[in-house]
Amino acid sequence: MALTLPIPADQPPDAARTAAGHVAALAGAQVVAVQAAASLALAALLWPLIPAARAAAALAGALGQRLPLRPLPARQVAVVMPGPGGAERAATVPGRWAAVHAADPVTLGVEEEFVLLDPASGAVVLAGPELVRMLGGEPGVRQELMRFQVETVTGVCTSLDEAGRELLGLRRLAAAAAAQLGCRLVACGVAPYHAPGLAAVTPLPRYRELARRYGPVVAQGGTCACHVHVGVPSRDLGVQVLARLRPWLAPLLAVTVNSPIAGGRDSGWASWRHVLQSRWPTAAPPEAWPDAAAYDAAVRRLIARGVALDERNVYFWARLSPRYPTVEVRVADVCLDAGAAVLAAGLTRALVATALAEARRGTPAAVPPARQVTAALAAAARHGPAGAGADPVTGQLVDAAALRARLLDHVYPALRDLGDAETVTGLLRRLEDRGTGADRQRALFTSGLSTPAVITALARATLSGHEPGRQRARARVPAAAGAQ
DSSP: OOOOOOOOTTSOGGGOOOHHHHHHHOSSSOHHHHHHHHTHHHHHHHGGGSOHHHHHHHHHHHTTOEEOOOOOOSOEEEOOOOOGGGTTOOOOOTTSOOSOEEESSOOEEEEEEEEEEOTTTOOBOOOHHHHHHHTTTOTTEEEOSBTTEEEEEOOOBSSHHHHHHHHHHHHHHHHHHHHHTTOEEEOOSSOSSOOOGGGGBOOSHHHHHHHHHSHHHHHTOOOOEEEEEEEOSOHHHHHHHHHHHGGGHHHHHHHHOOBOEETTEEOSOSBHHHHHHTTSTTOSOOOOOSSHHHHHHHHHHHHHTTSOSSGGGOOOSEEEOSSSSEEEEEEEEOOSSHHHHHHHHHHHHHHHHHHHHHHHHTOOEEOOOHHHHHHHHHHHHHHGGGSOEEOTTTOOEEOHHHHHHHHHHHHHHHHHHHTOHHHHHHHHHHHHHHOOHHHHHHHHHTTTOOHHHHHHHHHHHHTOSOOTTSOOOOOOOOTTGGGO
16 A cells, blocks of 8 residues: 655656655665555554464564674764753764764663643644744754644763653753643643644744645644664664664554544554554665665665655654764654653663674674564554564564563663663563553543543643652563573
8 A cells, every 4th residue: 555645736747756656666675664654554453363373483484584794893972962051962964973972871862742732622732833932942842843742852861860850851841831821741642632734834944845745644743752862883883773673663662652542532553653653655664774875875765756855754763863873763652751751761772782782792683574573563553562472583472571571681781781770670660550651541531531631631641750860679680681
């Protein structure tokens, strides 16, 4: 099923082609991955019908394909990203590494997107640009695609507690400004009630051009994600990390699902945002490119054929950041509370650190086919962490608890080395006890509460869930970790 993009009458003839045509012409991009992403709903409906034995055998066989990778140097880098106060801002050139210096910590930064809702009706409020102006150019709060959204951006962080303090502080800053404008800042992957479509596009040149070229997709935009940036030493090494992240994107999405309600009703998906975002032709898992040159060539082809406006519009679920010297993991919904956001950041950093450690040892990378990675993402988006799935390493079908244990086993050495083991295991236990953002949203919407009470509860949850330095819990040591 191909997605046809709008072609306005004034668009140049050489651009007058459909997205289906673009996708069919892609060289260097796996067509099946793009098609699967464009028809995600169908993939998820078919997923339960695949016989377990065949699915396990297919995944196990696919994971036998290996990508030889060179050992990596041991040093990490610190990255410069916009942060509160502007102290760590730096100009960068797309496609280039800038403003980096050698350092021991594995640095990270977090971008979060939020919706602005009317406290009485739950309808979106088009106050994003005014909110940003009210904050007087604060670089940690930005405008987004839709006027009912805002984005927050932490500075460069070397610890999970530091990241948690920054993202919670930015949430509180934006929420206070929203309250002055008569609305509420809410962390939902999609607006839970009606959104106005293209009429809500933020009037900035780039967003207007996106709306002109890709109107139907943009009209359903305004989804809210949590993007985690992790510093890597070079773009070549970043591409190697992307190859190793592919099997772990679905488990990461599963623990961060937070968008079940859309249009005032249950969508049937734990992450409806994932479904909507997948309608972009470039919303697909990254490929196992051999180096940065191959990655750049694939991105250039997407742009040349009109599938993407520019490098920033290439929406791989994990990619090389177009602006910073980082791997940017984009698969997670924005998390309902700050604790869940810290969990997403901690797991993501540990996944990247694990990928770098494997590459240093020269361990071959598993390269499952894109269609299987996409199917796993569809299952995670549909069911969250409650559904069964395929073990990312063995390909065997396992239950939800085994999947979570496998994820923790995989990243535990990195969590331990980074000093994050207690925080992350405590937050995972909290997730198991309280449920995901999707679970909690559904509980609110079926509780019989009035709409104002539901919006108030969501707004309060957005500002809760993390106390840096007090989120510690007794770490569960995975079986695999004891052998390290």
